[in-house]
């Protein structure tokens with residue numbers, strides 16, 4: 126019988142348990158490791174079946190704890206992982222994670238390990254796939270935060286709010302959440318804007334009769350070259366410079382790590398379950414070395430070599446937001 130090992134790697138995200146459940150095949154034995162790539166070397170693996178996943182299926186708690194580790198970036202790391210997998214007689218490793226995890230998966234493939242990557246990150250910033258597990262739940266959560274800001278803005282009017290969102294170096298999470306929740310201004314790392322651009326947009330909103338103004342700002346949007354993974358609080362810097370121009374206080378809100386996780390929403394469950402089923406079929410065919418991506422509404426196989434961090438945004442959504450004057454500044458990669 127084929128033996129598959131499963132890990133989750135990088136930032137946690139909701140929906141992955143449904144994918145693991147739906148990849149279960151009667152023709153495959155499964156083991157799991159906690160702790161991502163490092164867990165393969167340091168943790169004791171355990172066998173699991175679909176029965177073990179029942180109470181996890183709809184939960185934001187990960188059935189397999191995730192991890193970030195530099196091990197895979199060292200020269201010997203991939204070989205240590207390969208050795209540990211060989212000791213367990215594993216035929217194929219399934220890696221849930223973001224673009225960094227895909228790089229780790231590719232290194233293992235190059236070391237001779239059969240590997241499948243499944244995109245899992247709230248950021249939705251992986252080239253070759255329209256969907257990443259966890260993004261939809263995070264968007265819905267941020268949408269709810271915007272709706273609440275709008276309510277307090279109606280109840281106690283005349284305020285400017287700024288809320289900071291996750292996304293790392295990608296503005297995709299902010300863009301999708303801002304459109305879903307009806308924010309007034311979106312500050313994205315893909316656009317080069319000045320403090321006076323933001324002040325001008327706030328003034329336009331107020332002149333148009335907007336009582337409260339809501340700005341959504343990606344954590345890396347302002348001076349992105351200085352951003353490091355895990356930095357938070359950029360909206361304080363922006364507010365400090367913006368307040369004197371506006372002559373009023375700005376109310377700040379940072380949901381931070383509460384954006385990641387929570388029980389998965391229906392859309393994440395369905396898409397993740399379909400990705401899991403896609404992987405099941407590939408396991409049964411013994412087809413490896415791909416990412417289980419998503420294109421035109423369905424799962425698809427993307428060669429691991431093509432998987433990397435997505436530089437752009439969802440163009441249709443970005444253009445719609447630009448047309449509606451939601452995004453100040455010019456595209457950083459623009460030739461204009």
Ligand SMILES: Nc1ncnc2c1ncn2[C@@H]1O[C@H](COP(=O)(O)OP(=O)(O)OP(=O)(O)O)[C@@H](O)[C@H]1O
Pocket residue numbers: 134135136137162192193194195196197198222223224225226227228229230232245246247248
């Ligand atoms: N260049 C690389 N080479 C080999 N392995 C890597 C590389 N980059 C990342 N990894 C492995 O993948 C793990 C997860 O990567 P990273 O922390 O970048 O998160 P991610 O998978 O991109 O997910 P998220 O989008 O949630 O941050 C790292 O801890 C490391 O083990």
Ligand SMILES: O=P(O)(O)OC[C@H]1O[C@](O)(CO)[C@@H](O)[C@@H]1O
Pocket residue numbers: 135136137193246247248291292293344354355385
């Ligand atoms: O949990 P960490 O390592 O601080 O990483 C935070 C980063 O992880 C992400 O949530 C992606 O998982 C980014 O949106 C965020 O910038």
